[in-house]
Amino acid sequence: MRIQVNKYPQLRTLCWNRPDDAVVDGPEALGLYENNWRLIDPEGFDPQEAKLLAGLVARFGNGVFMPA
Template identity: 40%
Template sequence: MPSTSPPTAPGASRRLEAFGRHIHARRKALKISATTTAEAAGMSRMTLHRIERGEPSVTMGAYMNALAALGLDVAVVAPTEGASGKASAPTPPRAPTETVRLADYPELRRLAWQLPADAELTPQEAWGTYERNWRHADPSALQDHERQLLADLARALGRKPLDV
């Protein structure tokens, strides 16, 4: 039985629900079943559904596992003040707009086994997949074009290059 929800600050429930909708939309866009996603995240299907509804009683660790299973990541940012003096949504950093096709990069495809072979990832999602799963990668199996992708992603996203 799920634990009771902790008291939430004003607006937090709305943000959690929106967060859950984004997770659900990503899973649907990737055409991955709830069962497959839950297994990849190490949780029950019911917990995944609670996450997709934005329930505050689900642990942050479970949310993070669900995000990782879908090739997503989250960042904590301070709101910025606009001209009105009120906090406004932060502007995300600019990143390359091209997508990375899993089918073009064998090691990335192997690391993102739960995604369809024809899936396309944003540069941030591709880098996150490599970074989170690097301990499972075989650097000696990387082809030249995949090594170049890693170098380009690190440079474009301002990250420390992976040890290839």
């Protein structure tokens, strides 16, 4: 699974130090969300990004989201 960071505003915020055309894989994206959850605005998720996060949790987190 390859995720274009620029398609997801909250993920883009977490990848501020990466190039604009950055791509991450699924486990890395889930890790970014979990390890940096304090920087996320949960109400700022658009439906597309919420669906992405739910899919990442289901596929790579065994259904468990564990923010740090």
